Amino acid sequence: MTKQFSNLSKTILNKIESGKAKMKPKWHFILKTTLAVLGICLVSLTTLFLTSFVFFSLRQTGVLFAPHFGFRGMAIFLFSLPILLILLSMVFIVVLEILARRYSFIYRKPLLYSAIGIIVLVLLGGFLVSKTRMHHNFFESSERGNFPIGNSLYKDFGRNFGMKQPKDITLGVVVNKMKNGFTMENRNGEILNVVFPHSSPNRDWNFNKDDRVLIFGERIGDNISASGTQKMDEELIFPRRDFRKRR
Amino acid sequence: MQEKTDEDIAVQVCGGNSNAFGILVERYERKITRYAKRFLFNYRNIDDAVQDVFIKAYINIQGFDTNRKFSPWIYRIAHNEFINLIKKTGKEPLPLFDPDTLFPYLASNERTDKGLNDQEVKEEIEKCLGKLSPNYREPLVLYYFEDMDYKTIADVLKIPISTVGVRINRGKKILRKIYDKTILKLE
Numbered sequence: 058m059t060k061q062f063s064n065l066s067k068t069i070l071n072k073i074e075s076g077k078a079k080m081k082p083k084w085h086f087i088l089k090t091t092l093a094v095l096g097i098c099l100v101s102l103t104t105l106f107l108t109s110f111v112f113f114s115l116r117q118t119g120v121l122f123a124p125h126f127g128f129r130g131m132a133i134f135l136f137s138l139p140i141l142l143i144l145l146s147m148v149f150i151v152v153l154e155i156l157a158r159r160y161s162f163i164y165r166k167p168l169l170y171s172a173i174g175i176i177v178l179v180l181l182g183g184f185l186v187s188k189t190r191m192h193h194n195f196f197e198s199s200e201r202g203n204f205p206i207g208n209s210l211y212k213d214f215g216r217n218f219g220m221k222q223p224k225d226i227t228l229g230v231v232v233n234k235m236k237n238g239f240t241m242e243n244r245n246g247e248i249l250n251v252v253f254p255h256s257s258p259n260r261d262w263n264f265n266k267d268d269r270v271l272i273f274g275e276r277i278g279d280n281i282s283a284s285g286t287q288k289m290d291e292e293l294i295f296p297r298r299d300f301r302k303r304r
Numbered sequence: 305m306q307e308k309t310d311e312d313i314a315v316q317v318c319g320g321n322s323n324a325f326g327i328l329v330e331r332y333e334r335k336i337t338r339y340a341k342r343f344l345f346n347y348r349n350i351d352d353a354v355q356d357v358f359i360k361a362y363i364n365i366q367g368f369d370t371n372r373k374f375s376p377w378i379y380r381i382a383h384n385e386f387i388n389l390i391k392k393t394g395k396e397p398l399p400l401f402d403p404d405t406l407f408p409y410l411a412s413n414e415r416t417d418k419g420l421n422d423q424e425v426k427e428e429i430e431k432c433l434g435k436l437s438p439n440y441r442e443p444l445v446l447y448y449f450e451d452m453d454y455k456t457i458a459d460v461l462k463i464p465i466s467t468v469g470v471r472i473n474r475g476k477k478i479l480r481k482i483y484d485k486t487i488l489k490l491e
Contacts, residue, residue: 065329065333065354065355065358066326066329066330066333067326068355069325069326069329069355069358069359069362070322070323070325070326070329072359073322073325073362074322078359078362078363079363080317080318080362080363080365080366081363081364081366081367082366083318083366085366085367086364086366086367089367158462161459164458164462164463164464165455165458165459165464165465166464167405167406167407167408167409167464167466167467168405168406168407168464169406169407169408170408
């Protein structure tokens with residue numbers, strides 16, 4: 058050991074003894090780690106909430122099912138996406154990636170892998186959460202005015218956040234069957250006449266009263282010329298009790 | 305006392321034995337100074353920077369996870385300290401985001417023939433240190449002079465393991481060009 062090394066050791070030990078260098082207590086690091094974990098949990102939950110809300114809104118407005126109706130449906134799907142909510146979710150995903158990179162199992166992998174992993178988890182989690190009743194309950198509470206924070210978000214399924222209700226997609230419940238179509242009631246309580254033009258490939262429709270249906274076609278006034286239909290079987294789409302209360 | 309591992313001594317320091325920290329300083333002083341002299345080539349106040357590394361290590365030692373190796377932990381503190389010095393002096397630009405960390409690379413596996421041409425590469429690094437950017441200089445110094453493997457370097461720099469390989473390979477190529485030019489000029 059040379060003299061120079063001993064000098065550095067002595068200098069540092071002197072600083073420690075004189076109190077110029079003070080060890081941070083253990084709780085400081087425990088608090089820091091706890092806050093980091095809490096931050097990751099909070100950002101993860103917020104991202105999951107936003108993503109599931111996007112899926113919920115897309116399903117409730119029928120936009121999620123638009124691609125079933127060909128290229129036009131796909132175009133409607135892309136143009137009706139809630140861009141603001143998607144951008145906000147992306148910002149949270151970036152924050153999540155930054156927070157998670159403090160852990161070796163994340164930073165040792167290329168950014169692309171961890172980013173894809175986080176995006177897949179968020180999308181999968183968001184989709185699964187959107188299948189639960191959580192957003193329905195929040196939506197109903199906000200409609201009753203019991204969820205003041207959520208009012209702005211849930212109003213017309215995220216309309217304030219860039220969600221659009223496409224003109225060519227209508228969701229409703231079959232009220233009456235007619236010779237060349239049927240009447241249906243949409244969420245706003247409007248009675249609409251659905252007719253199938255001769256060129257429609259869906260002329261052999263077979264819906265019953267109270268069936269929940271999605272109609273793809275141009276709406277003029279209270280009439281819809283349907284170029285595509287889909288029966289909605291999912292229990293969580295378009296809560297029936299809202300209709301029953303109104304009728 | 306000398307036979308104890310670094311991690312054992314760190315536990316003693318955490319338990320209040322401040323003098324034990326002196327042993328850690330003596331064990332790492334040469335290594336950190338060597339790392340500083342090569343990474344902070346052309347910089348002043350290297351001794352102060354090294355001293356600050358040990359002071360910061362003492363201040364934060366309760367945050368050291370004793371189940372892990374002490375060496376990458378103190379090198380990480382040194383890396384942060386030296387990067388701060390580079391930023392402070394503003395002599396060399398440091399990118400905010402490095403695209404090398406984004407993609408996986410195939411040609412970045414650790415060499416199995418390490419040692420064959422090491423002396424040659426070391427000489428090239430020594431002669432051209434100041435001409436390499438910090439991004440390439442640091443992994444080369446850690447790999448060839450501090451004898452670290454890719455995984456340890458990844459832990460010190462907090463970058464993907466494949467990026468360490470890419471930087472070392474690219475660094476060597478740049479180094480060879482600089483070295484060849486220098487030799488041509490001399491001839």
